[in-house]
Amino acid sequence: MKKELDLNTIINTLQRVLPSIQKSIALHEPLFTGNEWDYVKKCLDSGWVSSAGKYVSLFEKQIAEYTGIKHVIAVVNGTAALHTCLQLAGVRAGDEVLMPALTFVATANAVIYCGAVPHFADSEEKTLGLDPLKLGNYLKDITELRTVGCFNRKSGRRLKAVVPMHTFGHPVDMDPLLDVCRRFGLALVEDAAESLGSLYKGKHTGSWGRLSVLSFNGNKVITTGGGGAVLTNDSSLAVLARHLTTQAKLPHPWAFHHDMVGYNYRMPNINAALGCAQLERLPEFIRQKRALALRYQEAFAGIEGVRIFKEADFAHSNYWLNILLLDEGYSGKREKLLELTNRQGIMTRPPWTLMHKLIMYQDCPRMDLACAESLEKRLINLPSSAFLAE
Known part of the structure; x- marks a missing residue:
């Protein structure tokens, strides 16, 4: 029998990774501390x-x-x-x-x-x-x-x-x-x-x-x-x-x-x-963002039903937005998780609506989109500002 997805554990894990001094944490903010x-x-x-x-x-x-x-x-x-x-x-x-x-x-x-x-x-x-x-x-x-x-x-x-x-x-x-x-x-x-x-x-x-x-x-x-x-x-x-x-x-x-x-x-x-x-700050921003991604990956390791998306072997990613990816069987919990995290002051976001679902593009040609449709249901973007790694 499939276990219930533990939403409280997910939220508590996010709170451990992110700074506790901020009441509200945006998805991605600019940082102006240079010239x-x-x-x-x-x-x-x-x-x-x-x-x-x-x-x-x-x-x-x-x-x-x-x-x-x-x-x-x-x-x-x-x-x-x-x-x-x-x-x-x-x-x-x-x-x-x-x-x-x-x-x-x-x-x-x-x-x-x-x-x-x-x-x-x-x-x-x-x-x-x-x-x-x-x-x-x-x-x-x-x-x-x-x-x-x-x-x-x-x-x-x-x-x-x-x-x-x-x-x-x-x-x-x-x-x-x-x-x-x-x-x-x-x-x-x-x-x-x-x-x-x-x-x-x-x-x-x-x-x-x-x-x-x-x-x-x-x-x-x-x-x-x-x-x-x-x-x-x-x-x-x-x-x-x-x-x-x-x-x-x-x-x-x-x-x-x-x-x-x-x-x-x-x-x-x-x-x-x-x-x-x-x-002038870009190398530092990339270093911080990759450090934040690693913290997410380590914190969520072993939590059943979810994983943090990691770069492919051939890639060195800037991790612009970190991604919490739900397992296939738990996609129905995504909206509740978005609601709970945002209520806690942690801004999370679903991916963009798939293009063929937008009214102006619904009649455009398309191939089978099974993977994209699966990702759309299971993907959550997490706060990813560079300064969150400090």
Whole structure:
């Protein structure tokens, strides 16, 4: 006979891990204890607070050095970065773009901005991200390769790109996914919005796609208040990304000449100033977040019915958000556990609603989503701010 899930033990364990001096513990908060005030004041004193200024180029340079990716274009948010990347990857109206059903809605929304159609794929429990083996077998069944690309035999639309998302900071298994992209002629755009500081086989996430994105929203590992970035090793794409995100304005001392439809997507200097200060603390933030993840893992070891999600063998995760994963038989207890923890002042959260369950995406094409649907029922995000490890 199956044992009852001991919710009190779970809550008591969380309380032992987390600081007792805080009455309410948020899911993820920024930490400003470095040069943030100084750099933002210098930005204000200079008068350069908009999309031109030294901190924008400095921030881009520092992100490039940290990730090892040649070109970085700072933009207003991660969604704008993803929209730009999809455009540069050749996604056009009527195309289909493969992505996990278990993702934040921005991944799907950016596809719609291009006039394209999201096509939802399943995840694997090992990484929480796209399942390359299952995706490859699915594409083998539903696609037709033509001289002009890969086509969905059922819808008649071209399949143009794959957007893996590194869920809660945990890297997708990229090597077999790259093989799938090569076999079916698909562009790879990495949604690395949550994975700054995460490595796959020793290289930073975002290094495998032709283009990739980062997010610096207020709840990310580092923040610029609001912000994102386009990353690429392709110099010509980098030039075009910078041009496209600056209203496609041609350089001129005073005249306004534009040669294509562009976007007002460039990051303001004042946000970049905040980001430069945050980047100085990033190695420490990653160390603290990994220490917190280890504390969770040790505290919950041996508690029946639940486990703390751990990085795969090939990964070095930033553990952006820690995850309590209920065993299959206990998924019915998730809502009660969310209610009890939040009542205790411990902010916990379920994952995003699966994309195909949202009203605007319920008619989009999708494969069997058994793993994603299971994860959605069993997953709880735990408080993960870097300072909680202190």
